[in-house]
Amino acid sequence: MKHYHRMIVLFILALLFAWALAGCSSPATQAPEPTQAPAPTQPPAPTSTTAPVMDTATPVVVEDTGPWELIIKTTVEQPVRMAAFMDENFGVTGGADSTGQAYYTTDGGASWTRSTASSG
Numbered sequence: 001m002k003h004y005h006r007m008i009v010l011f012i013l014a015l016l017f018a019w020a021l022a023g024c025s026s027p028a029t030q031a032p033e034p035t036q037a038p039a040p041t042q043p044p045a046p047t048s049t050t051a052p053v054m055d056t057a058t059p060v061v062v063e064d065t066g067p068w069e070l071i072i073k074t075t076v077e078q079p080v081r082m083a084a085f086m087d088e089n090f091g092v093t094g095g096a097d098s099t100g101q102a103y104y105t106t107d108g109g110a111s112w113t114r115s116t117a118s119s120g
Contacts, residue, residue, distance in 0.1 A: 074109040 076083070076093060078101065085091035089108050092115075095101040102115040 072109060076103075076109070076112065078103050078112065078114075 079096040080093045081096040082094045090106055091109060092102060092104045103112040104115055105112050
């Protein structure tokens with residue numbers, strides 16, 4: 001009978017030990033509920049309010065807003081392919097020759113400085 005009580009106590013201790021270890025495990029993740037994909041829908045049929053497709057070669061007519069206003073006239077000694085001003089003082093030019101040398105001005109184009117920046 002003593003042996004029987006000992007087995008029951010060991011069995012209960014084993015269950016308690018297993019229950020304690022189960023509490024240390026990471027929480028079980030639940031699988032997400034399966035969802036049904038929405039049924040595919042057809043695109044709306046074209047209506048009379050749909051804009052017509054225009055030929056890309058069609059010229060666009062723009063309202064004439066008058067002549068351009070000349071803001072500054074200056075002489076630039078270096079060959080220029082492009083010029084751009086960020087404001088009334090700072091501007092840059094890109095060279096027209098094969099080196100593409102850039103120049104910049106900080107005085108509205110009164111003087112130009114050759115850039116030392118590398119293009120590569």
